[in-house]
Amino acid sequence: MYEGAIQDLIDELGRLPGVGPKSAQRIAFYLLSADAADVKRLSTALDRVKELVRFCTTCFNVTESEQCRICRDPRRSDDVLCVVEESKDVVAIEKTGEFRGRYHVLGGAINPLEGIGPDNLRIRELMARLGTGTVRELILATDPTTEGEATATYLALLVKPMGITVTRLASGLPVGGDLEYADEITLGRAFEGRRRV
Amino acid sequence: MSGYRRQLYRDDAVVLRVQKIGESDRVITLLTRRHGRVRAVAKGVRRTTSRFGARLEPFGHVDVQVAQGRTLHTVAQVEGIDLYGKRFIDDYPRYTAASAIAETAERLTPIEEEPSLRLFLLTLGALRALAGGERAGPLVLDAYLLRAMGVAGWAPALTECAVCGTPGRHRSFSVPAGGAVCPDCRPPGAARPAPVTLDLMAALASGDWSIADAAEPAARRECSGLVAAHLQWHLERGLRSLPLVDRGATAPAARGGGSATPAHEQERA
Numbered sequence: 322m323y324e325g326a327i328q329d330l331i332d333e334l335g336r337l338p339g340v341g342p343k344s345a346q347r348i349a350f351y352l353l354s355a356d357a358a359d360v361k362r363l364s365t366a367l368d369r370v371k372e373l374v375r376f377c378t379t380c381f382n383v384t385e386s387e388q389c390r391i392c393r394d395p396r397r398s399d400d401v402l403c404v405v406e407e408s409k410d411v412v413a414i415e416k417t418g419e420f421r422g423r424y425h426v427l428g429g430a431i432n433p434l435e436g437i438g439p440d441n442l443r444i445r446e447l448m449a450r451l452g453t454g455t456v457r458e459l460i461l462a463t464d465p466t467t468e469g470e471a472t473a474t475y476l477a478l479l480v481k482p483m484g485i486t487v488t489r490l491a492s493g494l495p496v497g498g499d500l501e502y503a504d505e506i507t508l509g510r511a512f513e514g515r516r517r518v
Numbered sequence: 519m520s521g522y523r524r525q526l527y528r529d530d531a532v533v534l535r536v537q538k539i540g541e542s543d544r545v546i547t548l549l550t551r552r553h554g555r556v557r558a559v560a561k562g563v564r565r566t567t568s569r570f571g572a573r574l575e576p577f578g579h580v581d582v583q584v585a586q587g588r589t590l591h592t593v594a595q596v597e598g599i600d601l602y603g604k605r606f607i608d609d610y611p612r613y614t615a616a617s618a619i620a621e622t623a624e625r626l627t628p629i630e631e632e633p634s635l636r637l638f639l640l641t642l643g644a645l646r647a648l649a650g651g652e653r654a655g656p657l658v659l660d661a662y663l664l665r666a667m668g669v670a671g672w673a674p675a676l677t678e679c680a681v682c683g684t685p686g687r688h689r690s691f692s693v694p695a696g697g698a699v700c701p702d703c704r705p706p707g708a709a710r711p712a713p714v715t716l717d718l719m720a721a722l723a724s725g726d727w728s729i730a731d732a733a734e735p736a737a738r739r740e741c742s743g744l745v746a747a748h749l750q751w752h753l754e755r756g757l758r759s760l761p762l763v764d765r766g767a768t769a770p771a772a773r774g775g776g777s778a779t780p781a782h783e784q785e786r787a
Contacts (some may be wrong), residue, residue, distance in 0.1 A: 339539065432617075433618065433758065433759035434576070434617050434621050438762040467604075467613070470608075471613040473607075474608055475610045478610065498567065502569065504568075506601065506604070
């Protein structure tokens with residue numbers, strides 16, 4: 322047990338996800354011995370992220386202004402909407418360069434075991450966006466986990482009666498991998514989703 | 519690890535819960551046949567290259583090899599026996615019911631690695647019945663909750679007075695008293711459920727599905743309320759998943775038939 326500021330720092334770092342007491346201590350002593358300018362940059366970045374970053378009022382992606390860069394971009398298609406669980410999923414999809422529509426960030430997936438139901442996600446806001454009538458296709462890009470799939474099923478049931486095409490991201494084999502190493506569930510999904518060439 | 523080999527054991531288990539940890543790992547809560555409730559880290563399962571991540575999704579019945587650790591164990595290998603989770607993902611009400619079953623099993627095994635074979639078999643049977651789709655999901659859930667309370671020693675008295683033991687079909691139900699109560703023992707505030715509701719509860723507890731399947735929606739709703747109240751009274755803390763159970767579909771649904779009614783559009787029981 323240390324005293325004062327160093328113990329406070331260890332305690333605060335230890336509250337971060339994935340940082341245990343030993344790691345918190347290691348980081349705290351690294352910061353203590355680091356260059357003062359480097360530590361100042363880190364503390365400024367922490368201050369700025371809480372001060373400036375907020376959720377986009379349209380899609381709930383993280384942004385520093387009222388609307389995120391994607392929602393402000395007039396070149397993007399308004400008729401295709403991609404639903405993701407978290408902001409980091411937007412980044413992953415953007416890296417593909419394949420999608421030119423808009424996004425909607427739910428803020429998680431339906432997980433009754435964690436007490437997360439439909440009312441805890443931004444489903445009401447999604448329905449309001451779909452109600453404007455501009456969206457023709459809704460792409461459900463939730464994680465391929467039980468929770469993500471159940472969330473996609475729930476959303477499909479809500480949205481299909483509105484006459485909007487609802488699609489789900491394909492599941493299958495990773496590019497560059499050997500077929501023999503694929504697990505039976507992924508391989509089964511790949512067979513289900515096979516396409517004509 | 520030099521000179522020290524971690525002890526390995528193999529068991530079959532139901533996956534109750536998965537939680538993210540670190541960069542790409544998950545903590546898997548398993549209800550095993552011989553080792554009770556076990557928490558183990560499954561390393562790298564969130565990566566798309568994981569060879570067994572798909573087998574460790576919730577509600578699956580798996581054959582697992584666990585390496586014992588000082589704090590958390592590690593999943594060394596896993597094979598799927600019957601992965602029920604994939605049958606619930608197309609059916610939202612059954613997914614929510616399966617979640618309530620898993621949470622109940624977890625809460626009824628407060629001590630890790632204390633074997634509970636009856637609860638394991640009951641949980642496995644409930645998930646199998648739910649996946650089979652032959653019975654209405656809410657009935658399977660209520661039957662599971664009633665029998666799980668029986669395993670825990672809190673079975674509600676349904677065919678005799680919970681206070682004096684007088685046999686009979688009593689009209690009042692008191693959660694603090696422990697079930698149905700006779701007119702002489704009826705405490706203030708005891709519920710007065712319909713007689714068919716108590717008959718339904720008794721049928722679910724004993725596995726008389728001919729009575730259970732024929733029950734009217736009103737009796738099913740009242741039964742679910744009493745079962746939930748009785749369970750949560752004894753657990754001393756609410757189940758997080760129980761209020762989120764979608765009881766919209768009362769008729770048995772074909773597997774993957776998508777009979778769900780979104781919870782936004784229906785009254786929750």
